[in-house]
Amino acid sequence: KNQVEQSPQSLIILEGKNCTLQCNYTVSPFSNLRWYKQDTGRGPVSLTIMTFSENTKSNGRYTATLDADTKQSSLHITASQLSDSASYICVVSPWTGGFKTIFGAGTRLFVKA
Amino acid sequence: GAGVSQSPRYKVAKRGQDVALRCDPISGHVSLFWYQQALGQGPEFLTYFQNEAQLDKSGLPSDRFFAERPEGSVSTLKIQRTQQEDSAVYLCASSLPLDRVQETQYFGPGTRLLVL
Numbered sequence: 655k656n657q658v659e660q661s662p663q664s665l666i667i668l669e670g671k672n673c674t675l676q677c678n679y680t681v682s683p684f685s686n687l688r689w690y691k692q693d694t695g696r697g698p699v700s701l702t703i704m705t706f707s708e709n710t711k712s713n714g715r716y717t718a719t720l721d722a723d724t725k726q727s728s729l730h731i732t733a734s735q736l737s738d739s740a741s742y743i744c745v746v747s748p749w750t751g752g753f754k755t756i757f758g759a760g761t762r763l764f765v766k767a
Numbered sequence: 768g769a770g771v772s773q774s775p776r777y778k779v780a781k782r783g784q785d786v787a788l789r790c791d792p793i794s795g796h797v798s799l800f801w802y803q804q805a806l807g808q809g810p811e812f813l814t815y816f817q818n819e820a821q822l823d824k825s826g827l828p829s830d831r832f833f834a835e836r837p838e839g840s841v842s843t844l845k846i847q848r849t850q851q852e853d854s855a856v857y858l859c860a861s862s863l864p865l866d867r868v869q870e871t872q873y874f875g876p877g878t879r880l881l882v883l
Contacts, residue, residue: 658809697771697858697874698810743809753800753823757809 657681658758666764675761677727677744688745689718689729739765771875779881780849788844788878792861799842802858849882
């Protein structure tokens with residue numbers, strides 16, 4: 655079982671609508687949780703970084719939340735645009751030694767006109 | 768440079784062939800990471816360099832995989848005797864870092880490797 659599970663696997667929404675993507679993790683303890691956006695054929699781009707003590711972090715129309723008690727994070731996208739069509743990946747960095755980061759499989763978002 | 772660059776962007780290899788993938792990180796970035804991303808999956812950690820030192824290679828799947836960063840800037844990921852299961856996108860990322868908790872990794876576009 656992957657230590658970082660994302661849902662839904664894919665999502666189709668209409669332009670202008672809001673959506674929320676989910677990330678459940680079992681990695682514990684962890685130093686930070688990040689959300690990345692990955693366009694097709696490109697490398698991931700960082701959207702938000704939250705430490706274990708933070709509850710929310712915003713970046714424009716993107717707002718990430720973190721509940722360390724339930725080990726859940728969400729990424730809320732407001733007023734979606736066609737350019738938001740991409741994969742959104744949740745990444746958790748374990749607190750233990752080493753530099754390994756654990757990526758979820760991503761949620762594939764399609765925004766339709 | 769403006770960002771992390773990787774070359775080649777695409778590589779087709781015959782099974783058993785050796786390949787070398789290059790990563791040019793952002794100038795001045797201390798940390799460099801390699802990841803393997805299978806189709807439809809998230810990236811998986813391969814190895815980490817701090818300057819020229821390879822501090823973590825726990826993600827390398829076998830001894831056929833070898834990475835180096837001899838002068839602390841450009842890095843090369845080498846795969847010997849490639850096999851079909853090595854087909855994936857290989858991503859490189861670099862970071863300053865400001866600190867390990869808040870560091871932002873900047874990713875290159877990846878090299879898509881197809882082993883026939």
